[in-house]
Amino acid sequence: MAKLVLDLHDIFNKGDQIEKALRDVIQEAVDKKIDLVEIIPGKGSGQLKKKVLRFLDQKDVKAMYHRVDKDSKNFGRLFVHFQHKDKRRKR
Numbered sequence: 001m002a003k004l005v006l007d008l009h010d011i012f013n014k015g016d017q018i019e020k021a022l023r024d025v026i027q028e029a030v031d032k033k034i035d036l037v038e039i040i041p042g043k044g045s046g047q048l049k050k051k052v053l054r055f056l057d058q059k060d061v062k063a064m065y066h067r068v069d070k071d072s073k074n075f076g077r078l079f080v081h082f083q084h085k086d087k088r089r090k091r
Contacts, residue, residue: 003036004029012041012048022055026080030064033084037065043076052078 006025011017022039029037041048055061056068056078064082071077 002032002034003038004034005038005040007040008048008052009040009042012044015051018048018051019055022052023061026061026064029080029082030084033082035082035084037080037082039078039080041076041078046075049076049078056080 004025006021008018008021011021025037025039028034039052041052053068056065066081066083069079069081071079
């Protein structure tokens with residue numbers, strides 16, 4: 001299973017870059033039919049994780065992925081799962 005990883009530690013305080021990075025990784029997963037995107041907002045105060053979850057909850061973004069899981073063992077990590085239509089038929 002292929003996956004992409006987006007670590008937001010380097011841009012945690014740059015709101016415009018965060019949204020661009022999130023949009024880019026979601027679009028790349030759709031374009032390349034990647035099954036999983038791991039987003040690492042880090043632990044911190046939880047504000048960046050909330051920002052990421054708000055971004056993922058936008059109607060246009062939500063239509064691109066299947067579901068989001070929070071890592072039960074690591075508070076600072078999220079998993080975005082994709083189901084690509086042509087892959088579902090093959091299974």
